[in-house]
Amino acid sequence: MATDSWALAVDEQEAAAESIGSLHIKDKPEENGTASTETTTTAASSSTCSKAEAGEGDKTGEEDDKDDKAAQSLLNKLIRSNLVNTTNQVEVLQRDPNSPLYSVKSFEELRLKPQLLQGVYAMGFNRPSKIQENALPMMLAEPPQNLIAQSQSGTGKTAAFVLAMLSHVDPNNKFPQCLCVSPTYELALQTGKVIEQMGKYYSEVKLVYAIRGNKLQRGTQLQEQIVIGTPGTMLDWCLKFKFIDPKKIKVFVLDEADVMIATQGHQDQSLRIQRMLNKQCQMLLFSATFEETVWNFAQRMVPDPNIIKLKREEETLDTIKQYYVLCNSKEEKFMALCNIYGAITIAQAMIFCHTRKTAGWLAGELSREGHQVALLSGEMQVEQRACVIDRFRDGKEKVLVTTNVCARGIDVEQVSVVINFDLPVDRDGNPDNETYLHRIGRTGRFGKRGLAINMVDSKFSMNVLNKIQDHFNKKIEKLDTDDLDEIEKIAS
Numbered sequence: 156m157a158t159d160s161w162a163l164a165v166d167e168q169e170a171a172a173e174s175i176g177s178l179h180i181k182d183k184p185e186e187n188g189t190a191s192t193e194t195t196t197t198a199a200s201s202s203t204c205s206k207a208e209a210g211e212g213d214k215t216g217e218e219d220d221k222d223d224k225a226a227q228s229l230l231n232k233l234i235r236s237n238l239v240n241t242t243n244q245v246e247v248l249q250r251d252p253n254s255p256l257y258s259v260k261s262f263e264e265l266r267l268k269p270q271l272l273q274g275v276y277a278m279g280f281n282r283p284s285k286i287q288e289n290a291l292p293m294m295l296a297e298p299p300q301n302l303i304a305q306s307q308s309g310t311g312k313t314a315a316f317v318l319a320m321l322s323h324v325d326p327n328n329k330f331p332q333c334l335c336v337s338p339t340y341e342l343a344l345q346t347g348k349v350i351e352q353m354g355k356y357y358s359e360v361k362l363v364y365a366i367r368g369n370k371l372q373r374g375t376q377l378q379e380q381i382v383i384g385t386p387g388t389m390l391d392w393c394l395k396f397k398f399i400d401p402k403k404i405k406v407f408v409l410d411e412a413d414v415m416i417a418t419q420g421h422q423d424q425s426l427r428i429q430r431m432l433n434k435q436c437q438m439l440l441f442s443a444t445f446e447e448t449v450w451n452f453a454q455r456m457v458p459d460p461n462i463i464k465l466k467r468e469e470e471t472l473d474t475i476k477q478y479y480v481l482c483n484s485k486e487e488k489f490m491a492l493c494n495i496y497g498a499i500t501i502a503q504a505m506i507f508c509h510t511r512k513t514a515g516w517l518a519g520e521l522s523r524e525g526h527q528v529a530l531l532s533g534e535m536q537v538e539q540r541a542c543v544i545d546r547f548r549d550g551k552e553k554v555l556v557t558t559n560v561c562a563r564g565i566d567v568e569q570v571s572v573v574i575n576f577d578l579p580v581d582r583d584g585n586p587d588n589e590t591y592l593h594r595i596g597r598t599g600r601f602g603k604r605g606l607a608i609n610m611v612d613s614k615f616s617m618n619v620l621n622k623i624q625d626h627f628n629k630k631i632e633k634l635d636t637d638d639l640d641e642i643e644k645i646a647s
């Protein structure tokens with residue numbers, strides 16, 4: 156039955172692809188898993204963290220002063236991605252005590268291994284963000300301490316737990332020592348890329364993906380120290396195939412921990428893995444959101460945890476401006492969208508719909524208007540989804556129309572606008588506050604400014620919007636999309 160529904164989903168996807176001229180879905184990754192781009196590693200690969208290129212070391216070797224190197228590399232990264240024109244903008248945020256990027260400390264003070272410090276600077280990081288500054292000393296302490304940590308979207312949680320894993324592995328031991336479980340295939344791939352980038356100068360440390368499609372021979376003894384994957388495959392590798400000896404695991408990370416706990420299947424699988432681990436294994440749980448019941452469950456699950464928790468009013472980022480638009484139908488919502496596009500320059504946008512059907516319709520309409528559109532929904536094969544995201548990340552499409560599948564974790568710096576074409580609600584029609592926060596967090600990454608626009612088309616959705624406002628105690632302003640000057644103003 157499962158196979159049938161997959162096949163149907165792919166057929167529908169292909170049908171949609173035909174109707175949407177510029178929608179691109181790449182074929183499955185090449186058999187050996189080596190993707191075309193330098194940093195991409197696909198499902199079937201077991202990859203090394205060492206990808207140092209000749210010449211890069213020389214570049215930094217010219218400069219003696221570490222601060223200058225870091226500053227220069229950050230500036231290069233930001234200029235490359237057109238985020239800022241000077242370092243000052245990020246620097247200012249990192250020095251503002253009210254900003255989640257605030258940090259007075261340096262990466263040097265965290266006493267990271269030199270290879271990791273080099274990797275961090277090569278990524279363009281200058282100083283740790285607040286969550287990194289607070290969480291890393293706890294995570295790197297001896298004896299290891301457990302941690303449940305919440306920090307706003309795009310503030311560097313992934314980088315924090317990746318650094319912790321890389322710091323804890325013993326490269327001389329050729330077996331898995333760190334497990335990182337992500338809720339989706341594409342998030343696992345994305346986190347894997349961060350591990351590769353950060354571990355670029357730590358060539359002895361290797362990484363393998365426990366995700367669908369990466370089939371290993373029975374009896375394989377993994378040599379890689381870090382395993383990143385989705386809960387089902389990870390559990391199989393521990394329990395059924397015994398590729399991993401859970402007793403040898405030193406660090407266990409649950410990324411997007413709240414959804415891992417709140418989703419029954421994920422919770423069962425994660426708990427079954429956890430039960431196989433040694434009592435001394437360090438447990439690290441991270442997310443931008445933790446609903447109260449989930450938070451309580453997490454505290455029962457993790458023995459004696461350190462806790463970093465946000466106050467409700469801190470959960471939303473001030474750098475993301477939130478608006479709503481009043482409409483009467485989906486056609487009017489589409490018109491409003493066109494007006495927004497007509498008034499402001501949008502680098503890249505993510506548009507969230509409630510159903511696959513609406514997403515397909517909207518992608519078709521936008522495509523007819525001449526936009527380069529990518530469509531992504533949960534029913535697509537995971538490899539196809541990963542390819543759609545890669546293309547979007549590379550800027551090949553400027554608009555990504557999607558359902559909730561992409562609401563969490565996906566890190567695309569150039570996303571300047573998030574549109575909730577449909578507001579997020581749960582199965583009972585109640586506002587889904589957590590999903591709202593994750594969705595709008597796809598913009599405004601690491602201090603960048605972002606715009607979130609909500610389409611309201613009924614009393615029901617107005618009610619949902621009001622409840623979301625009340626929940627976060629944050630005003631969502633009304634926007635008149637017929638008034639082009641007004642739209643221009645909000646973007647300036």
Ligand SMILES: Nc1ncnc2c1ncn2[C@@H]1O[C@H](COP(=O)(O)OP(=O)(O)OP(=O)(O)O)[C@@H](O)[C@H]1O
Pocket residue numbers: 279280281282283284287306307308309310311312313314315442443563564565566568596600601
């Ligand atoms: N210290 C730092 N200095 C500069 N950039 C950073 C730093 N830490 C992380 N970043 C960058 O900020 C962006 C967001 O980081 P990351 O994906 O780790 O955030 P997150 O908190 O895990 O987000 P989400 O809640 O959406 O999963 C990434 O592009 C990352 O490279």
